[in-house]
Amino acid sequence: MVEGSAIGIIPNPMSGRDIRRIISQASVFPNTEKSSMVLRILRTVGTLGVERVLLSTDTFGVAAGVQREIKRLSGERSTAHVRWPKVEFLTLERPTGTAADTTAYAQMMVGHCSAAVVLLGGDGTMRAAVPGLGDTPLLGLSTGTNNAFPVMIEATVAGMALGMVATRAAPAPTTHAKLLHVEVTRGNGSVRHEVALVDVCVNTLSVLGSRALWKTSSLRELYCTFAEPHAIGLTSFAGRLRPTGRYDPRGVVVRLVDPFCATHSVLAPIAPGLLESVGVLSSTELLLNVPHRVELDRGTIALDGERELEFGPDDAVTVTLAQDGPRVIDVPTVLAASAVAWPST
Known part of the structure; x- marks a missing residue:
């Protein structure tokens, strides 16, 4: 002990x-x-x-x-x-x-x-x-x-x-893991700050409702700390377009549109057993410590897959990627580092 x-x-x-x-x-x-x-x-x-x-x-x-x-x-x-x-x-x-x-x-x-x-x-x-x-x-x-x-x-x-x-x-x-910092500056001058470990999704839904997102027609902007092609959830779309590792010094931002109006679309698993298409306008690197102004003038913001924030025309919303998240234990790395080296025979 x-x-x-x-x-x-x-x-x-x-x-x-x-x-x-x-x-x-x-x-x-x-x-x-x-x-x-x-x-x-x-x-x-x-x-x-x-x-x-x-x-x-x-x-x-x-x-x-x-x-x-x-x-x-x-x-x-x-x-x-x-x-x-x-x-x-x-x-x-x-x-x-x-x-x-x-x-x-x-x-x-x-x-x-x-x-x-x-x-x-x-x-x-x-x-x-x-x-x-x-x-x-x-x-x-x-x-x-x-x-x-x-x-x-x-x-x-x-x-x-x-x-x-x-x-x-x-x-x-x-x-340290990456974090997405969301800052909403209200018309009255008050500021609300929230963080996300995986993704921030701006959508056209006007109320929080059941919070979880699964209808892709409402998605407009997606910011990701990492994007793995084998992931499930909103980051799966970004992973299909621009794979980005958990420890890469960058993230991904994707501009989205209703798939029925899109020239290009991507099919990915938004939930277990649920493959959905999303319309894609563009996908680019999300650089560290560079604030991005949200273009949509009203809607809700989902943090790691759940709607948490409402905003309107009088509010300014920015999303910033930073490497100031928690320290994360990587199990395979820890166990590999503790491996015992036996003498060769």
Whole structure:
């Protein structure tokens, strides 16, 4: 056991529950599986010597399921290769049942000196944690609908990387992820600032509604921190046009139009099982630290796939790409760095 070592775990019990499950064949991630993932992480980091784990609580049974299983397994005969860390169940004084709870839990875990925070959720969960993380590394595991930012990897393997970083058996990441900064200056002079880890999409819909985007006819401007051809969600369109890596010093901006009025269109998966066409006017590089003025005069702005902001003719909206996001733990890189070199025979 490495004295003082600690990690935080935030499983979002609401991830993977948006309207896109009704219109497509997206996989369902039940909360019982989220509890199982947390338990696999706990068992793994404990075996690697992590002293403490800070776990967020909820009213949907994820944390309760973990607590019941720990009590049951702790009574079983242990082996030399299994050690459970001390688990501290954190609670919020005033939970809201919104993304603000994820931000608050991240802040709380950073205050308790965790070496890293792992989140179970989709792109929205990752974005909600960013304001609370500071310089603490993040590892995102996919349990949402669209998972462009979090990785789909076995929780046991993720736990190995977390344990190695927390016990300093492997170095923590030093490179910061890219962020999109959205600034809305209202006609009355007030300013609202928001960030996105993956994409910002400007669309013609006038109200937030169900928040999730799946109708491509309303999309007009798409800004992406990275664009992978194998991704799902809005970035899949940019990935088909201008592939851009997560660590490339640039992003992508795509000008869009209703596909029924377009000369050129691209077909891509906007949600699991849902291929849609989008009309394309242009695609260009999005340079770091260069503000882009949104051309549409009214509509809503989606951050990482969900509509969050409304704006009108009296408002000025800018989008700026910067490399000031969270430090992200890359599991394959951490495990490769810790590989043992055996002498040749």
